[in-house]
Amino acid sequence: MTTAVQVKKLTMVQAVTDAMRTMLEEDESVLVLGEDVGQNGGVFRATDGLFEQFGEERVIDTPLAESGIVGTSIGLAVNGFRPIAEMQFLGFIYPAFNQLMTHATRMRQRSMGRYTVPMVIRAPYGAGVKAPEIHSDSVEALFTHIPGLKVVIPSNAYDAKGLLIASIEDPDPVLFLEPMRCYRSSRTEVPDEKYSIELGKASYVKEGSDVTVMTWGAMVPDTVKAVEKFEKEHNATCDVIDLRTLYPLDKDTIAESVKKTGRVVIIHEAPSAGGVNGDIISVINDTSFFYLKAPIQKVTGFDTPVPVYSLEQEYLPSSEKIISALNTTLSY
């Protein structure tokens, strides 16, 4: 006899909550902490109901101090807990950068494994929700450059739950970035039960044979729309790959798709300079360079601060820009 898996259609932010609830129920050492995460349930309601269910000893409102939140989480993690620390917005993480760079990610090596830091930092990020300045920063590449840190970004509810559970269970620090644009823009079927998605594994959003399109976060649904339009206008099909983990990248999936299509478009809303696009191109260079039929195209934000919201739509990679890049690679 098989038991039917209970499934609910959830928004991504509900799935994030569901992942934390699942882990808080399963593991006494899991804690949620940050500013407004308790009674208020988080500014995006990501911790809604957790305070009521688990109490103030497990879901903790902290003082407004990002370095303090991350720094004390390091101590909690070293001493037997699994903190999930919330930054209210990724653009507010800069005061905590020192704790991440100099301690959280080095503790294992500096102590040769005596002290480890199994913690997750969650942060909403990205443009397109008309937030005030700084709130919309998309600076994931700052963190893929930190040795000792995994960087994970879901684009839908199902992935969000599985990836967040995997992040909480990971023995090392994980930065879990939640694209605000995806929080409530769609619903996906999410099983009630616990499941995890291996970190470092990309997923095929759709499969095709002519162009490999790689992206993550809130650019995934935008990219799919643009690709569908492009495919209708051309006699061509695309692989659309959601990378999901930006460090470590899934080199096997990248190589497999590039070897099949020979044409690549990389799309991200972050600035191009020093961006993750460079790492992806480096993987292609090492694994599948000789399969390329055209120069790799990239569609990114500008090398400027993310503009205030009257101009943010101009900043974000548009459907026109994505289709233009697809046209360019196909015309070679």
Place this chain on the structure above:
Amino acid sequence: MLERFPVTQYINEDGELIKQEVQEELSLDLVKMFYEKMLRARMMDKKCVNLQRQGKIGTYVQYEGQEAAQVGSALAIEEGDWMFPSYRDHAATMTFGHSLRNLLLYWVGRIEGGIPPEGKNIFPPAVPIASQLLHATGVAWAEKKKNTDRVSLVYFGDGATSEGDFHEGLNFASVFKAPVVFLNQNNGYAISVPTEKQMNSKTIAQKGLGYDIPSIRIDGNDILAVFIETKKAVDRARRGEGPTLIEAVTWRYGAHTTADDPSKYRDQSESDRRRTTTDPLLRLEKYMKNENSWDEEWLASMEQKITNEINTAISEMKDYPKADIDQVFSHVFEKPTWTIEQQREHHMSIKRGKV
């Protein structure tokens, strides 16, 4: 504020016990133990400076003059408690059980140098200023959550009190009543910047007021004051009454590090004067002389014992197996990522090719 936070002393510069209420607890054995631990720390520090001058270890951070502040406080915590040193606090860590060999290994650039003996809860020295206050708070908070009576003792200098993490550490500890003892060593200078340029406040202890943290200013060259007041703070923390801030006023005789030249920013004759006035070892010597219990033979035998211990540690450091590049690749993540594995393989294959 100077009146509100007077410098608490137990034994004054003339070696006189000025708090008679502790006389019964102050046995000669205890005084001799204090002296021996401080002498051990001082001899180790001097040896390290010598080793650096000979090129046998790298740049070294000395603490001579601060032995009472470090040794006295380290003796106030127990096995199972946690210590969070900065890079200048080897007198504290060696007193709490860190091995002299590993201390030396730290200064020859070995990862092993930051690792305490099994069962000793000592963090690797924090290099970024004040960052360790938050770790101490987090660890102590965890102990509180686990319903233990273990505490954190964290060291930092006067300059650290200008950093945000100092304030965030005190605030978090205060809000969550974490069992932490914040032990500040105010040695007068943050490299070249004197206290009066570091802060407009007259004391560091008063900074605890803003966080409702009991705070005290003590003579950091008086080991009895350091020991007793730290012990009180530790006991408070163990009872669940939260954090304490202690400002131990002291002085470093030498440079900030062996790479620094203090004559550029301060009059070093002050250090010479202090060797004859406020020195922590001299103070106990005077006390013992006042008590007619000073014993040159005892001193000589201790010096010999400590010299032997240090020489053994130096030999162990020299004989320690060569650093292995595998340590770099193996301890970043529990399981190395493919990028790290790839870089390890490439590095090793190039190395093998060169042999």
